[in-house]
Amino acid sequence: MVINLAMKILIGIPFVFGLLVYKLRTRHLSTFNAIENFLRSQNNLMPISYSYSDIKKMTKGFREKLGEGGYGSVYKGKLRSGRDVAVKILGKNKSNGQDFINEVTTTGRIHHVNIVRLVGYCADMSHCALVYDFMPNGSLEKYLCCKKSGIHSLTWEKKQAITLGVAQGIEYLHRGCDMRILHFDIKPHNILLDDNFTPKISDFGLAKSYSNETSIVTITAARGTIGYVAPELINRGIGAVSYKADVYSFGMLLMEMLSLKKNLIQNTELSSQYFPDWIYDHFNKSKDLEIGDAEELGCEERKITRKMTIVALWCIQMNPVDRPSMSKVMEEKFREKFNLVRGGFYTDEVQGS
Known part of the structure; x- marks a missing residue:
């Protein structure tokens, strides 16, 4: 009995090992076959x-x-x-x-x-x-993680220029190409800065392309980074998935640049609450938003932070229909052409944009 069991084990182990190797090799070959087939089908690649x-x-x-x-x-x-x-x-x-x-x-x-x-x-x-x-100044993330007095600090004028550049890049992806491209992972880590601090959107591993004639995109699972993912990607009951998902992520990126995301919720009893809901509750209680170094800002800097804050709030609204398109954001160039009212947000232009 013991001998028979030992023989079965001795015979079985090589068989199982061989099966695993075969499956891994098959998966590996299918992966690169897919890539090879893709590359053969492309005749207009520039790289x-x-x-x-x-x-x-x-x-x-x-x-x-x-x-x-x-x-x-x-x-x-x-x-x-x-x-x-x-x-x-x-x-x-x-x-x-x-x-x-x-x-x-x-x-x-x-x-x-x-x-x-x-x-x-x-x-x-x-x-x-x-x-x-190569982007010599690295990603935007390292400039947001350091202290304001650190060597990597950015002026508010530079932050505004970076924000406008990112908005232009997203708007191009949404409307400037033959196909509409949704990035699905807009965040500071994926914004690279060249030697002049011109922002470059990077990392398109989660991106999805579809026809400009289509307004809704079908995806099988949520994609993106927690904290920047649009709510409709997690709960489809909130609304359909569209280019407005990138708009939401852009708004959260602005909140990060303003240090509002971490400063407002940190060390509060509401730290586990969904961030946009927390912001809306904050306004409903007639509380102001305070930028981290607001007391040290000059008049022009205060104008910049106010515009960036309002645009961020415009972009992170829960319902994707209420968010602006990136072209609307660019048209306004961060001008305050909408109102913040107690109890919510509204604008005569954002609906249906």
């Missing part, structure tokens, strides 16, 4: 195709790591021309290949001053990499 050997050479053996996340790792590289680039190595866990396809589909076809430029890509059976323009 350059690199081999993995090229990628290793341009990064000098992945010597200088710039960052790491759920997508994989990013390294600094240099092209033969001497131009600096950022090389994103996609993690193997990412892929049915969709993140790679999303990135190449979007940034590989478009060019805009506020969208990060995809220089090239690598897909050679075992490795996927994306090569972007």
Whole structure:
């Protein structure tokens, strides 16, 4: 009896191991088959195709790591021309290949001053990499996490310029392309800054493209980063999913730039409440919003923060129908052409925009 059991185990273990290897290899091949099929079907891609050997050479053996996340790792590289680039190595866990396809589909076809430029890509059976323009000032996130007196502090004029640039980039994605592109992950970490602090929207791994003739997009699961995800992506009963999801994320990004998100809720009994609801309750109780360093602001800076605050509140309304389109935000250029009233928000132009 014991001998028979031992024999079954000895025979079974190699069988199970072989089955696992077969399944992993099949999944791996199907991933790259999907990528290969995608690349063969594209005849209008602008980026350059690199081999993995090229990628290793341009990064000098992945010597200088710039960052790491759920997508994989990013390294600094240099092209033969001497131009600096950022090389994103996609993690193997990412892929049915969709993140790679999303990135190449979007940034590989478009060019805009506020969208990060995809220089090239690598897909050679075992490795996927994306090569972007290098952004020497890193992401917006590091400028928002530091203290106001720190070396990375930004003036309010610079913050306003960055905000306008991000708005222009999103508006281009929504209306300036042959296909409407929804980013679904607008947040400070995904806003990169060049040497002149011009913002570039990056990381299109969650992006979805669809026809300009269609106003509603179908997705099977919520996508994005907690704290920036539009409520309709979590609860479909709130409203249909559309480009207004990016508008919501843009509004939350503004709240982060204003330090309102962390300053208002931190250390309060309402810290677990859904943030927009907390804001509305705050106004209903006739309380003012206080910017972190409001007492030190000059007249012009106060005007900037007020405009940014109002636009942020305009964009994070619960019902997506009540939010403006990014083109409306750009048309107004942050002018206060709507009212905040006790009990809610309204505007004669936002409805149906």
